[in-house]
Amino acid sequence: MLQYINDLPPHVVGIRATGEVTKDDMEKVLIPRIDELVARQGEINYLLVPQTDVGNFTLSAWWDDLKLGLKNFTKWNKIAVVTDQKGVEWFSDVFRFFVPGKSKGFALNELDEAVAWISAKE
Template sequence: MLQFINDLEPHVVGIHATGEVTKQDVETVLMPRIDELVARQGEINYLLVLETDVQNWTAGAWWDDIKMGLKNFTKWNKIAVVSNQKGVQWFTDAFRFFVPGKSKGFALSELSEAVEWVTAKENETIEQSK
């Protein structure tokens, strides 16, 4: 199941995944939020809190997720994926080589750091790193 995370800055879409994730979840929860964000600001800052095994995503959910990613390929700004699955964290870190934006994997215990990272705008990121 996908649920929208409501307490994030308006320039970030946050999704919490638990249990089985279906094509309908992607179509009714994720895609409308991503489409609205792109229409409003032209780029995507995305937080995915993954508290389910990636094997719990149905084939239809994966296919729609891939189609959405390709449709918005040049719009990805920041992608933060929070999961205790080491393979997911590694893949997210490696994903930065395949999309124009930045991506970073975090452990569930690092959720607050993930929110801070995906929420920070570039000028804030530069200031914080000084």
Template sequence: MLQYINDLPKHVIGIHATGEVTKQDIENVLNPRIEELTARQNEINYLLLLETDIQSWTTEAWWEDLKIGLRNFDKWNRIAVVSDQKSVEWFTDAFRFFIPGQTKCFELSELRQAIDWVSKQD
């Protein structure tokens, strides 16, 4: 399930992932926020608080997420992924070579630092 993280600066999208993440979660939660943000500004600052296994994302959810990423390829500015899963840290580190902008992984205990980092305006 995906839920919005409130109380972030207006130029940052915050999403909290728990349990199973489905295509409908991506379409109904993440995609509308991405579209709204890109209509307002030409860059995306994205915070993902991942408190579920990456295996809990359905194949369809991964596909929808990938399509959003590619559709907005040149708009990614900062992506902060917050998780205690080492595989997520590896994936985040590898992902940074495929998109413009900056990506950084944080542990759950570093959520405040992740918010501060993703909120910086260059």
């Protein structure tokens, strides 16, 4: 399930993932919020807190995620991933070499630091 993270600045989309994440979650929660952000400001600042194993994302959810990433390839400004899953955090740090924006992984106990980083305008 995907849920919005509230109390973030209007230039940031924050999403928490728990349990199973499906295509329906992508289409009803993430994609509309990202589309609205791009329409409003032309760039994406994205905070993701996956509190579920990446294996709990259905194949169709991964497919929608890939399409969303490619559709907005030049719009990604900053991506922060907050998790204690070392593989996901490492992937987030490596991802910065493949997208035009900045990407950074944070541990769960660094959530406040991640929010400050993703919220800071440069």
